[in-house]
Amino acid sequence: MGLTTMEKQSTESATNDRHQFEKTKSELQLRNTGAVRRMPSTSSEDDYSNYDADEEEDEEELAEDNGHGCWSTADLTSVDRLQMSDLYADIRQLLARQQHHHHQQLEPMQSQWIVGDGYDLNAFNQMNGVWPLGHPLPLPDWSTQVKPTLTFENVWQYEELNAIVETTLQRMLEETHYNTVNLFMDFYRSFKRTRRSDLRSFFQFYDVPINRRHHMCVSLAFEIMARLVQMFPVLSQYLYLVSCEEQVIDCNDYVQLDEEYGLNSANAAVEKEHVMVAMRIAINGRRGIMILDPGYHVSRAVTVMIDQSYPHTGWFGQSKEPHLQRDYCYNYSQHSDKFVEWKEREIRGDEASFKNSLVYVAQEYSTAIDVTVRRNLVYNFRSLLSRDAKGQVYAGIYFPLVANVQESYLTIFYDGPNEQRVRTKLMFNAFKVGKGKLPDSIVQHLTKLAPQLRLPLPELTDLCKSLAEVVTDQNFISQVLSINDDIGNMSVEN
Template identity: 40%
Template sequence: MASPIDTLKEFYQKYNPPIRAHKHTCVGLGMEVIKRLKLLEKDFPGITKAMMLVSCDENIEDLDDYTTSFPGPQGFLIETEKDHVLVAIHVKVDGRPGVFLSDLGYHISRAVTVMADRCYPHTGWFTQSDEPHCRKEYKYQFNADNASYVEWHERETRAAGVKERLSLVYVARAYLSAVEVTEKRNLVWDLRSLLARDPKGRLAAGVYFPLKLKDQEFTMFYDSTSGKQRKKFKFSVFLELQKIPDEVVEEVEQCNEQLRLRDGELLSILNRLANVMADAEFMAEVLAVNEKIVELSAAH
C-alpha cells in the first residue's frame, strides 16, 4: 500500500497539473490562442503547423552568459525557471525572417512583430499600459549573438524613477513541457492576481496580493461612479462570510461584476483564499517550495 504524502514538497514533486477551462494562466491562454487560430488554416494554409508555444525566462541578469553558454535553454534546464509561455509563428516578409508573438498571459492586446533586421514591420517600443501611477513600455528584438532568442525589454516609469527588466524568449523550438514545468512552477508563485482588462489591454478591475505569513492583505480595484477605486483589505475580514461588513460586500460585488464572474463568485473566492492563507503551516511550505525554485535558478 502506498505511503501517504506528508509534505507539500513531496506532493508538488509528484503532481501533474491539469489545464482547466476558464482557469487561465499563460499556458492555458497560449493553448487557447493556438486552438482558435487553427480556424484560419483555410485562409492561411500552413498556419497550424507554424504555430507553437515558446518558453520565456524572466528577469535575466547576464544576457551574454545566457545566450552564448549553451545552444538552448535545455542545456541548463535545472537552473532556469521557465516561468512564462507565449505563442510564436515564424514568418518571412519578402525573404526577411521574423516571428509573430502573442502574449495574452501579460495581457498584450496586439500581435507583436519581431523582424531579425529590426526594419518594417518590426513593432519596436510600444506602450503596454499607461496608468496615472505607472507607465509600462515593451520592446521585443532578436538577440544579436543568438537568433534562437528574442529579447523582451520592459521599461516601467513611476514617480520614483524608471526601472528596466529583461527577459528572454526561446523561439528556435516548440516548448513541449509547458504544463509539466511552467504551469506547475506558477502554482507556487508568490504573487497572485485575478484581473480583467479592456480590449486594448488596459486594467479594468481585479484583485492581487503577495503570499506572506504575516500582514496578509490584498488590493482590489474597480471603476465606480466616483472614479477608479483601489483599496486594501485584510484577508482575515473574509474568514467568515456572515461577518463581512455590508459595505465591503457591496464593493466586492462591484468588482465581481467588472471581472465578469458569476454572482457571488468573487466573494466565495476571497473566503476560500482567506482560509487557505490562515493555514500558517501550509503557507510556510508554499513559500519554501517557491524559494527553492528561485535558488535553483539564481545562477541565471
C-alpha cells in the first residue's frame, strides 16, 4: 500500500531530523542515566534476559535454554533535574499548550501517585473485580473513561518526548529488580499466621500487598508512570495501564470473545497475566500508541502507528546470543484496533518460532492488582533478577515449584571473570541448616552473587534459607500448584 502525500512529507521530515534526534537522545542518556553502562556477557541467561515470571513456559525448556526484595542505594523517586528547564523546554511548552486547549478535560489530578513505600492506588484507578463462585480468579475490569490522545505537530516533537521517556525507562530498569520471590514469601507467611489449612479460601480473601521494593510487572508499570508524571504532571491524564493476554492461540477467536461476551465476563475465561503502560498519540493527524513494558525488561519506548510508517518501531532485537535471538514486534491487530498484537520471534540456528500475545488498549485496566498480581501469587515459577539499562538480565535467582518438594532446587547466575556467565543449580535442602553453616561451595557462589543483586550477603543468605522453608512445605506447595492448574485449565482455550 502506497503512502499518502501527508505521510511521505512526515517521513521525509522525520528522516532529516533523525541525526539531531540521536544527538539529543545521547545527551539525555549521558545526563539522566547515573550508572555506567554494562556490556552484555558473551554467555548469558538468554531466556531470563526477557523473562517475566507471569509467562507460562515449560520448565524443561527454560532449563535447556538457560534462560526485590532490595532497595537500590539510589532514591527511586528521584528524577535528575539538571539542565531540565532548558533540555525539556520544548516538551513542556507542547504539554502546556494542550493542557490549556483541553483545560476542562485535562484538569490535573490531585493524587500523590507515590505514598511512602507504596503507591496511591486511586491515582492508578485500581479496584477489586467481581469474583464469581467457582471461578479461579476475579474477573478483570476496565475504567469507563477513555484517556485522551496526546497530539504532536510533527515527528520531531514526538521523538523528543520519546527520547525522554526511553531514558527514564532505562534508568528505572537499572535501578530496580524484577522480583516475584518476596511477594511469594509474604503470601506464605500471611497464610501460616492464620493457622488455616485451606489455601484456596485464604487466596480469595488475601489483600495483595504492593510496594516499591518488590517489583513485578504491575508495580514496575506503576513506577515508570509515577516517575514520568513527576517530570511532567500533565502526563497523568494520558498514561494508563493496559492488560495483556500472553501466548494467545487464535487472535481472531480471542477478539470475538470480547465482541460476544466482553473480556470482563466469566465466559471469556481470561487470566490477564501481564500488564504494560500505554499512551495514545497523534502525529500530524496520524494516530498510534506508545507502549512501555518494563515487566519484560523492554528498554524501548515502543511506538505503534496505525499506518505502520515512521516512527513505527516494527521488529527490534530484544536479545541476541550465540544460540538464540529473540525479536519483538508490536502492531495494531488486524482483527480489531482495540488490541495491539505483540509478536515474539525466537531464532535458534535456522529455525524460527513465533508467539502472539494481545494487549487490550481500548480502556484503562483497573484490576491489575486484584487479577494480575493475584494470578502471579500462585504461578509455578519465581525469580529475582537484576537488569542493566538495556534490559539485559545479568544476575539473579529463579526456581520452579515442583510437586515433590524434596526435589526442589534453586538456580543462581551471575557474571563471572572474563565476561563468562556462571550458572549453577543448588538443592533447596542444602539450605536447611538451621543456625548451622552453609557448605563453603554455596557460600562462595552467594558471595559473588550478592553484590550483583545489590543485596548484603547476610540478607541474601537468609532469603535463600527462608525460601527453602517455603518450597519444601508439601501441603502449601501442593495447594499452590492445584490453584495454578485450575487457572491454566480455565484459560487453556485462549
